[in-house]
Amino acid sequence: MKHHLISTGDLTRDDALLILDTAEELAQVSQRSIKKLPTLRGRTVVNLFFEDSTRTRISFEAAAKRLSADVINFSAKGSSVSKGESLKDTALTLEAMGADAVVIRHSASGAPHRLATWVRGSVINAGDGTHEHPTQALLDAFSIRRRLGRLEGLKIAIVGDVLHSRVARSNVLLLHTLGAEVTLVAPPTLLPVAVETWPCQVSYDLDAVLPKSDVVMMLRVQLERMNAAYFPSAREYSRRYGLDRDRFARLHDDAVVMHPGPMNRGMEISAEVADSPRSTIVEQVTNGVTVRMAVLYLLLGGSEPAIGGAE
Amino acid sequence: MSDARNQARAVLEGPDIHRALTRIAHEILERTRGAENIVLIGIPTRGATLAHRIAGRIAQFEEIKVPVGAIDVTMYRDDLRLRPARPLGRTELPQDGVDGRTVVLVDDVLYSGRTVRAALDALNDVGRPRAVQLATLVDRGHRELPIRADYVGKNLPTSKSEKVKVFLEETDGRDAVVLIKEDDR
Numbered sequence: 001m002k003h004h005l006i007s008t009g010d011l012t013r014d015d016a017l018l019i020l021d022t023a024e025e026l027a028q029v030s031q032r033s034i035k036k037l038p039t040l041r042g043r044t045v046v047n048l049f050f051e052d053s054t055r056t057r058i059s060f061e062a063a064a065k066r067l068s069a070d071v072i073n074f075s076a077k078g079s080s081v082s083k084g085e086s087l088k089d090t091a092l093t094l095e096a097m098g099a100d101a102v103v104i105r106h107s108a109s110g111a112p113h114r115l116a117t118w119v120r121g122s123v124i125n126a127g128d129g130t131h132e133h134p135t136q137a138l139l140d141a142f143s144i145r146r147r148l149g150r151l152e153g154l155k156i157a158i159v160g161d162v163l164h165s166r167v168a169r170s171n172v173l174l175l176h177t178l179g180a181e182v183t184l185v186a187p188p189t190l191l192p193v194a195v196e197t198w199p200c201q202v203s204y205d206l207d208a209v210l211p212k213s214d215v216v217m218m219l220r221v222q223l224e225r226m227n228a229a230y231f232p233s234a235r236e237y238s239r240r241y242g243l244d245r246d247r248f249a250r251l252h253d254d255a256v257v258m259h260p261g262p263m264n265r266g267m268e269i270s271a272e273v274a275d276s277p278r279s280t281i282v283e284q285v286t287n288g289v290t291v292r293m294a295v296l297y298l299l300l301g302g303s304e305p306a307i308g309g310a311e
Numbered sequence: 312m313s314d315a316r317n318q319a320r321a322v323l324e325g326p327d328i329h330r331a332l333t334r335i336a337h338e339i340l341e342r343t344r345g346a347e348n349i350v351l352i353g354i355p356t357r358g359a360t361l362a363h364r365i366a367g368r369i370a371q372f373e374e375i376k377v378p379v380g381a382i383d384v385t386m387y388r389d390d391l392r393l394r395p396a397r398p399l400g401r402t403e404l405p406q407d408g409v410d411g412r413t414v415v416l417v418d419d420v421l422y423s424g425r426t427v428r429a430a431l432d433a434l435n436d437v438g439r440p441r442a443v444q445l446a447t448l449v450d451r452g453h454r455e456l457p458i459r460a461d462y463v464g465k466n467l468p469t470s471k472s473e474k475v476k477v478f479l480e481e482t483d484g485r486d487a488v489v490l491i492k493e494d495d496r
């Protein structure tokens with residue numbers, strides 16, 4: 001995977017476990033009174049956000065700051081990008097400023113991959129189009145492991161708008177690597193082409209999958225991307241694919257419910273389920289900072305990255 | 312050219328290590344007036360094992376239960392950029408923390424002193440001990456920082472080309488301190 005984190009598909013099982021184990025140790029730091037480590041002193045992390053995402057940006061910012069790195073936030077709005085600067089020129093500018101890592105969020109799938117060819121520092125994909133969002137998948141895996149103690153052999157259902165979801169793709173690849181069995185549940189219109197080549201099962205019927213699942217991960221219905229008639233009405237979608245009280249009751253007692261946020265309460269998940277003690281939604285935010293610290297440390301902490309081989 | 316490239320010689324065997332730790336436990340009791348208000352903090356992985364062994368002996372001699380913990384110093388090292396990022400060790404602090412207590416840091420080998428410096432920094436971030444002391448199973452010399460140990464199992468004169476390796480029952484299946492001479496051809 002070179003020295004970038006662009007896809008969870010680039011991570012070997014050992015890489016992924018190293019990230020999760022490192023995060024496990026770093027979780028303690030968030031509980032102390034001094035929440036800071038000197039490890040990345042003098043290193044610069046640039047948050048390059050071409051798409052609005054307050055929670056991911058803040059999470060990366062907190063992670064970098066807890067490791068004592070200098071953080072530069074660069075958002076496309078009101079910057080040179082709105083004046084028409086290309087991604088390449090932006091990259092060269094960052095390069096000239098000496099960025100050791102660039103965290104990039106972009107609406108175009110593949111933007112981080114392109115960026116990686118132009119900068120010397122590490123590129124961390126914080127979500128590109130409908131492609132991938134690797135740190136979200138890592139924090140989901142971390143949250144599951146903390147709750148259920150393992151990942152190997154777990155049955156995980158990922159439900160909803162898979163078509164537009166970078167979280168789903170990253171999770172399928174990562175959870176498969178870590179030995180979990182993933183089932184995607186969605187209406188046929190919200191499944192991507194070639195989903196049968198993904199290392200997972202596919203189902204159109206949520207009620208059949210629920211009782212067998214250890215983890216149910218609800219995806220946000222991306223209303224802003226609903227530019228075609230993917231389903232007849234919000235109400236019908238919610239009826240068939242929303243996690244409400246009745247469906248929740250059919251899960252077995254240890255099963256947990258996840259959501260990457262932000263939620264559409266009442267649409268894909270009911271408020272009651274989202275706030276139940278078996279939902280990990282708040283933990284996922286806390287774990288996000290920890291997992292991102294682990295990724296930054298493993299990519300930037302040493303003379304060369306500890307995850308993935310050379311070149 | 313040479314018949315054996317690496318010559319390994321055991322300088323301490325099981326019983327020697329046993330005796331050294333017993334003596335260190337006695338010295339700690341003596342110097343801290345009966346291990347009053349002390350905490351043993353080991354540096355992973357073998358320092359942490361040694362800390363537990365010393366605590367066991369103190370419990371045996373004086374029937375005092377001394378809190379034991381471990382502190383990982385990886386994130387505080389000054390040589391992080393010389394090698395790929397390393398996996399982290401376990402940090403386990405005693406429930407009551409280290410504030411106001413005498414901390415005895417425990418490590419297996421004292422060499423340049425850089426690990427101990429990192430440990431002092433790490434300790435600083437988790438609390439404010441009343442005092443910090445240092446116990447080490449082997450002191451092999453060649454300090455690069457003004458650091459010395461309060462309790463030493465064995466002073467072992469070495470040359471910089473040699474390696475000292477500590478094996479412990481709990482992690483390695485046997486107790487021994489081995490001096491490895493590397494022929495510099």
